[in-house]
Amino acid sequence: xxxxxxxxxxxxxxxxxxxxxxxxxxxxxxxxxxxxxxxxxxxxxxxxxxxxxxxxxxxxxxxxxxxxxxxxxxxxxxxxxxxxxxxxxxxxxxxxxxxxxxxxxxxxxxxxxxxxxxxxxxxxxxxxxxxxxxxxxxxxxxxxxxxxxxxxxxxxxxxxxxxxxxxxxxxxxxxxxxxxxxxxxxxxxxxxxxxxxxxxxxxxxxxxxxxxxxxxxxxxxxxxxxxxxxxxxxxxxxxxxxxxxxxxxxxxxxxxxxxxxxxxx
Ligand code: PEP
Numbered sequence: 001x002x003x004x005x006x007x008x009x010x011x012x013x014x015x016x017x018x019x020x021x022x023x024x025x026x027x028x029x030x031x032x033x034x035x036x037x038x039x040x041x042x043x044x045x046x047x048x049x050x051x052x053x054x055x056x057x058x059x060x061x062x063x064x065x066x067x068x069x070x071x072x073x074x075x076x077x078x079x080x081x082x083x084x085x086x087x088x089x090x091x092x093x094x095x096x097x098x099x100x101x102x103x104x105x106x107x108x109x110x111x112x113x114x115x116x117x118x119x120x121x122x123x124x125x126x127x128x129x130x131x132x133x134x135x136x137x138x139x140x141x142x143x144x145x146x147x148x149x150x151x152x153x154x155x156x157x158x159x160x161x162x163x164x165x166x167x168x169x170x171x172x173x174x175x176x177x178x179x180x181x182x183x184x185x186x187x188x189x190x191x192x193x194x195x196x197x198x199x200x201x202x203x204x205x206x207x208x209x210x211x212x213x214x215x216x217x218x219x220x221x222x223x224x225x226x227x228x229x230x231x232x233x234x235x236x237x238x239x240x241x242x243x244x245x246x247x248x249x250x251x252x253x254x255x256x257x258x259x260x261x262x263x264x265x
Pocket of ligand 1: 243
């Protein structure tokens with residue numbers, strides 16, 4: 001494997017984003033969860049914790065987190081800024097409702113038909129509304145011939161084509177689809193996460209200025225649980241994680257955050 005200086009991956013604080021998906025449904029559940037995180041935030045001080053809520057729960061979560069360092073965002077945004085698009089939530093509307101970031105191109109959205117072109121349009125919308133885009137990339141399966149690298153490179157190149165000036169705050173989440181929604185023993189091996197993180201940095205450097213590319217935090221997502229978070233963090237060469245099912249319960253999410261704090265580089 002290529003040897004890379006540790007500053008290659010440097011980020012001031014590790015970042016862990018919880019993606020609640022549809023696991024949390026009511027303002028009451030959402031408020032209870034973030035209040036627990038807030039109450040226990042000293043136990044993971046130095047680790048940034050963000051939560052991606054369903055758009056309808058933004059007001060409750062924003063209210064419960066007022067004055068805290070925890071940040072809230074949404075799980076997707078529209079590719080359009082305005083117009084006849086029933087059911088869509090625009091980037092501006094999410095931002096005006098208190099969102100700090102948006103997940104973009106999650107594999108569960110891509111599986112419902114979102115194309116690379118939709119992802120690119122959402123990235124532009126996020127950046128122009130002032131939302132930090134968390135761009136998800138990842139292969140659906142791994143093959144011996146290394147085709148997964150081409151899949152990820154193509155997702156990055158097409159998402160960033162023509163958007164160089166908009167990517168100052170970009171975050172990339174590498175989420176191999178085959179590793180999502182399972183248990184810790186099914187997550188990717190730390191050495192493979194590290195290899196892909198290096199590859200993603202190199203690919204970003206083709207689309208962005210090299211210094212900007214080196215600054216983009218790369219997160220890993222796919223069956224991160226309290227059991228594997230610390231080792232994946234210390235050996236995986238990533239800036240943090242995008243966590244799905246384990247973020248929907250305060251106890252498991254806090255365990256992940258505490259584990260990372262104890263293993264911070
Ligand atoms: C995800 O879907 O973003 C994810 C990482 O899910 P899980 O942690 O449940 O694998």
